[in-house]
Amino acid sequence: MGRQPCCDKLGVKKGPWTAEEDKKLINFILTNGQCCWRAVPKLAGLRRCGKSCRLRWTNYLRPDLKRGLLTEAEEKLVIDLHARLGNRWSKIAARLPGRTDNEIKNHWNTHIKKKLLKMGIDPVTHEPFHKEAKTEESSSTSRPDNLLPESGSTTNNSSLHENDGIVNSEENSSSPHENCCTDESTLLDSICNDETLLNSLWMDEPPLVDASWNNNINPPATDDAKNGEMGYPYPYPLWEDNCTWLFDCQDFGVHDFGFDCFDNLEFKSLNSLEMEEKH
DNA sequence: AAGACACGCAACCGCTGCAGG
DNA sequence: TCCTGCAGCGGTTGCGTGTCT
DSSP states (O other), X not given: OOOOOSSOSTTOOOSSOOHHHHHHHHHHHHHHOSOOTTTHHHHHTOOSOHHHHHHHXXXXXXXXXXXXXXXXXXXXXXXXXXXXXXXXXXXXXXXXXXXXXXXXXHHIIIIIHHHHHHTTBOTTTOSBHHHHHHHHHTGGXXXXXXXXXXXXXXXXXXXXXXXXXXXXXXXXXXXXXXXXXXXXXXXXXXXXXXXXXXXXXXXXXXXXXXXXXXXXXXXXXXXXXXXXXXXXXXXXXXXXXXXXXXXXXXXXXXXXXXXXXXXXXXXXXXXXXXXXXXX
């Protein structure tokens, strides 16, 4: 329908971001918050597509991001969530504070998929291959785990819990986890038997960590948020806790950017300034 | 030491869903 | 109700880096 491209293709830069571009984007978002992404490149003085800016921010520059490989616990959680949600990486990422959908997707494709294949588990259905072959013969009754109902149908969480092939104790007797890896099964079981966690997993609400960012870098105020919503074992990433990334200069010299202003006090005042501006 | 290959990650592309007019 | 524009999502690609021969 002649829809405009998301950005003016002419003069829009592609490829890896430079430190200078990162600096501009960070500066802009820290002072203005996340507004209309389409307008960001212009306002921030970047020759980038708004989409590209959003991706760069959410996947790389966001200060609440955890860096480094997924922990074993996170990996297990990803596996479990994938069994329930399928390739809905953003939903999965929403349950893993500090992790991005892209990161999880990459990790899945490069690590977890291979692991599962090695274990003889189909990474798509989370069923052991031999079992899958069996069930395909009498397929009408079986349902791949990744075809679970949309999260809108969360009215009967307990029944889901009981009936889900992954957690079903009956199913566990012939589960891939037991066959292939007791460590995996132990942890998965512990996750799956955690009613609170499971219920929360079926809720369609993202954890507060994301909400905080939707609210433009303001740290959560509630104790719930600090303790980790839904009883998550993960420490809730606070802005103050995570701003250290700026000083780590992990991939570029933040100090070279003139970001020395980013000490805790400055962050706090910055936050309060933003709050004032909004009111 | 150097070339080939494999791997992992960042970024892009195209599609979808949603909100506003 | 339809159309349009936007943000967001998931699949895919390409490049940088590490490892092997």
